[in-house]
Every structure is written in structure tokens, then in C-alpha cells.
């Protein structure tokens with residue numbers, strides 16, 4: 545299963561969401577979701593950001609890839625994007641509540657356990673490949689490579 549995540553960084557803040565439903569409901573994450581058939585990852589992350597927050601990210605750049613092996617659902621390959629601007633007003637939807645967060649105050653304790661290992665790289669504009677094994681919500685194993693060319 546291929547999925548996407550988006551982190552919009554502007555004015556020393558990152559635009560996160562509180563996810564209201566689906567995998568990781570209640571957690572803080574970036575907007576994102578599954579890639580539809582026939583869609584490119586870039587098309588998917590623009591659509592998901594529009595659907596979840598009613599905004600359009602400007603020139604998303606792929607910085608990372610995350611591979612999750614989970615005990616309770618199919619493997620996920622997640623394409624991770626960063627954008628530095630957007631059009632529109634972040635708005636709560638059925639899927640997400642927008643949460644602007646200062647870069648020094650990222651609520652890692654409310655996020656998936658892997659996020660603290662790669663989100664700092666994205667915020668530092670580094671590229672990365674992360675591989676993770678989860679059992680339920682618990683991370684059992686991780687491997688992170690930086691300086692990857694996408």
C-alpha cells in the first residue's frame with residue numbers, strides 16, 4: 545500500500561493535523577493518506593492536503609520515504625513531502641483538525657513513535673529513508689539512512 549504525508553513549514557511553524565479517523569485516529573501527524581489507483585504520489589499528496597485541510601501546498605518536494613511493516617495491516621510505503629507555502633485557509637474537516645506548531649514544540653508524545661526519528665531531518669531539509677517494524681502502536685525496530693536521492 546502506498547501512502548503520502550505532507551509537512552508545510554512557514555514562519556517558524558509546521559502545519560500538523562489531529563487525525564479524526566482512519567489509521568492513527570487521535571494522533572498528530574501531517575496531512576496525507578492512500579494513493580488512489582492511477583495517481584502519482586505528488587498528485588495524491590496535493591489532493592489529500594486539499595481534502596483534509598482545504599488548502600493547496602505550493603511546489604511540494606519529496607524529502608523522504610518511510611517503509612512500515614505492521615503486525616495488523618498491510619505494509620505501507622509512505623512518500624514524505626515538504627512545502628514552504630500554500631494557498632487557502634487551513635480549515636477543520638471531517639478528517640482533520642489543523643494544528644500550527646512552533647518548530648521547537650513538536651508534540652512527539654502525541655505522534656507515531658517513528659516520527660521523532662525522521663521529522664527533525666525533514667525540518668532540517670535533509671533527505672531520508674526510514675524502515676520500521678511495528679507491532680500495533682509499538683515500534684520494534686528502525687533503520688534510517690540520510691542523504692538519499694529521490
Ligand SMILES: CNc1ncnc2c1ncn2[C@@H]1O[C@H](COP(=O)(O)OP(=O)(O)OP(=O)(O)O)[C@@H](O)[C@H]1O
Pocket residue numbers: 547548549565566567568573575576577578579612620622656657658659678
Ligand atoms: C506506523 N507509523 C506511522 N508513522 C507515521 N505515519 C504513519 C504511520 N502509519 C501510517 N502513517 C501515515 O498515516 C496516514 C494514514 O494512513 P492510511 O493507511 O493511508 O490511512 P487513512 O485512513 O488516512 O487513508 P485515507 O485518508 O483513507 O486515504 C498515511 O499518511 C500514512 O502514511
